[in-house]
Amino acid sequence: AQSVTQLGSHVSVSEGALVLLRCNYSSSVPPYLFWYVQYPNQGLQLLLKYTTGATLVKGINGFEAEFKKSETSFHLTKPSAHMSDAAEYFCAVSAQSRRGGNKLTFGTGTQLKVEL
Amino acid sequence: DAGITQSPRHKVTETGTPVTLRCHQTENHRYMYWYRQDPGHGLRLIHYSYGVKDTDKGEVSDGYSVSRSKTEDFLLTLESATSSQTSVYFCAIRGGGSYNEQFFGPGTRLTVL
Numbered sequence: 001a002q003s004v005t006q007l008g009s010h011v012s013v014s015e016g017a018l019v020l021l022r023c024n025y026s027s028s029v030p031p032y033l034f035w036y037v038q039y040p041n042q043g044l045q046l047l048l049k050y051t052t053g054a055t056l057v058k059g060i061n062g063f064e065a066e067f068k069k070s071e072t073s074f075h076l077t078k079p080s081a082h083m084s085d086a087a088e089y090f091c092a093v094s095a096q097s098r099r100g101g102n103k104l105t106f107g108t109g110t111q112l113k114v115e116l
Numbered sequence: 117d118a119g120i121t122q123s124p125r126h127k128v129t130e131t132g133t134p135v136t137l138r139c140h141q142t143e144n145h146r147y148m149y150w151y152r153q154d155p156g157h158g159l160r161l162i163h164y165s166y167g168v169k170d171t172d173k174g175e176v177s178d179g180y181s182v183s184r185s186k187t188e189d190f191l192l193t194l195e196s197a198t199s200s201q202t203s204v205y206f207c208a209i210r211g212g213g214s215y216n217e218q219f220f221g222p223g224t225r226l227t228v229l
């Protein structure tokens with residue numbers, strides 16, 4: 001079974017500071033990993049994904065994440081936070097279902113606050 | 117934009133009443149999903165569909181049923197709503213790429229009094 005742990009339900013950074021949101025996963029097979037962002041009263045938007053190949057993945061809005069198999073981690077980073085980055089972020093791992101489609105298992109989310 | 121709409125967007129109902137939520141997609145995707153989002157739990161899969169009339173349970177399926185009579189519509193039904201089903205419900209589709217990413221609708225906020 002897959003699982004995802006996001007350390008820190010709330011993270012606060014200053015505008016211009018580094019953003020680091022932590023995600024650790026458990027998977028019995030090579031995982032597909034995703035980061036989603038949710039702005040208030042909206043659905044989830046895909047930020048980036050890791051499938052195979054390059055372990056450093058770049059996404060939208062200047063975010064990137066590094067897949068580290070030895071640490072079972074997929075932490076999300078952004079060099080310089082902007083006020084518009086304030087949102088909730090979800091890490092997810094994909095497992096193939098017996099019916100052919102995939103199922104996503106989500107972490108509990110990290111609320112990012114950006115302060116002036 | 118994955119062409120996903122959900123209706124209604126907001127609903128308040130009373131305990132014991134039946135409720136149906138609709139997810140509609142315009143791009144002929146085979147796989148569709150229903151999740152619920154609750155504080156401290158992230159999103160949890162309720163049911164999913166792998167084709168017309170083909171559905172399967174997720175991790176929190178008790179108290180919910182689904183139907184998919186045509187490709188574009190995936191319905192979630194609460195036969196007898198309870199207060200524990202107060203939540204935000206999201207529909208998703210699996211995109212056409214090969215990496216299993218899912219794309220989400222705008223959500224339905226359901227309150228059961």
